Amino acid sequence: MNWDIIQGKWDQIKGSVKEHWGDLTDDEVTQIAGNREKLSGKLQERYGWTKTEVDEKMNDFFRRHV
Template sequence: MNWDIIQGKWNQVKGSVKEKWGDLTDDELTQIDGNKDRLSGKLQEKYGWSKNDAEREIDDYFRDRTL
């Protein structure tokens, strides 16, 4: 998945992101604003994942999504 597409459709995507990673708040999702590095950082912070683990989770989640 091209991250530019995700970033451009962030307002449509953030609901499903919230369902997947429920520890993220609405304010945090707004601050992330489709930025992959910010999303990765928040997932590391909330779930205690390494950077590689967070990026793998993100890539796996968005790989098969139709936007």
């Protein structure tokens, strides 16, 4: 997954991120700004997933949306 592309398109896809992971607040999604580590950390915190689970879920989501 090319995170440079995700960061560049963040404003376009952050609505989909918020819709998909509804436990993230608007402010958190804005602050993440396409940063892989920030998103991973927030998803682990909100959903209690392991890093491996988060990586799989993020890769699946962004393959479909980017």
